[in-house]
Amino acid sequence: xxxxxxxxxxxxxxxxxxxISSKEILQFSSSWIDEILLSAKERDSGPIEVEAIQRALDAxxxxxxxxxxxxxxxxxxxxxxxxxxxxxx
Numbered sequence: 001x002x003x004x005x006x007x008x009x010x011x012x013x014x015x016x017x018x019x020i021s022s023k024e025i026l027q028f029s030s031s032w033i034d035e036i037l038l039s040a041k042e043r044d045s046g047p048i049e050v051e052a053i054q055r056a057l058d059a060x061x062x063x064x065x066x067x068x069x070x071x072x073x074x075x076x077x078x079x080x081x082x083x084x085x086x087x088x089x
Contacts, residue, residue: 022067026060033057033075040078046088048074 001010026033037057040050053074060067081088 022072023064026057026067030061036075036079036082039082043082044087045078045081048078048088050078 037050037054040048053071056068056071060071077088080086
């Protein structure tokens with residue numbers, strides 16, 4: 001990226017991201033996530049344990065806590081496999 005992005009930007013040590021609330025994302029996308037999990041139960045979801053994800057999701061909804069990042073990775077993988085008709089092994 002040198003030569004494209006100014007050196008002072010690349011050399012900065014205090015790079016900041018932004019925080020998101022997984023609780024809010026879960027609140028607004030709950031039905032979408034439920035659809036993904038239901039579809040995964042009907043198909044072979046390979047190594048991803050859909051029932052365990054569902055239990056963790058239900059517990060998180062009840063507690064109002066943050067959703068673990070691994071949850072989002074699993075949901076993304078399930079959705080990706082569904083969209084592109086990929087069998088997980």
